[in-house]
Amino acid sequence: MKKINCIIIDDEPSSQDVLEQFVSNIDFLVLKGICNHAVEAKEVIENEKIDLLFLDINMPIISGLEFYKSLNNPPLVIFTTAYATYAVEGFEINATDYLLKPFSFERFLKAVTKAKDILKQDEDKIILKADKRLHVVKFNDILFIKSLGDYIKVYTSNNTLITYSKLSNILEKLPIKDFIQVHKSYIINTNKISFIEGNQIIIEENKIPIGKTHKKNLINHLNNY
Secondary structure, X not given: OOOEEEEEEOOOHHHHHHHHXXXXXXXXXXXXXXXXXXXXXXXXXXXXXXXXXXXXXXOOOOOHHXXXXXXXXXXXXEEEEOOHHHHHHHHHOOOOEEEEOOOOHHHHHHHHHHHHHHHHHOOOEEEEEEOOEEXXXXXXXXXXXXXXXXXEEEEEOOOEEXXXXXXXXXXXXXXXXXXXXXXXXXXXXXXXXOEEEOOEEEEOOEEEEOOOOOHHHHHHHHHHO
């Protein structure tokens, strides 16, 4: 099981300290940041590969619930709060777990183990938010991905999905042995290549350009894998 990158989002220093200590005691968790509010957290999520949030609900600027609803392709979330009244709404947005402060290390361990099990089940797939829905897409079904500015278009054999993401962020979530960036605007699934002709990759009926700076990496990738 790979390491799980997580961040703590909580405006109370005492709660931050407890969570930081608990995270340090779990060998499969890697703490990528501690944020005092949602705006600060958004920047971390956009620039780091984050798998799990420990998210307080009652915070300044924007509540944890509203913040999580606003995310495109959100990580898993474990809500942490002193208010039991939020529990129902937390689970309605598919929270992995809900920890009522103060909680024990044993209860924390149970919650993160649940997250680990979910991520292990999802190792061959990715969840994408498109058309106000969460789509579960298997890696093997992806043909290629195209950048559309602040969005990406994911092409599969049967469908296309447009979702808010940077190309670099989605690449971090894909298995390195199967996916590679071949152009500033394209990532391909190397298993789907029909053939390469000049500076173009043919995948089914699609022609994907190979960028000059990416061609050597592509050849090395194909030779290695």
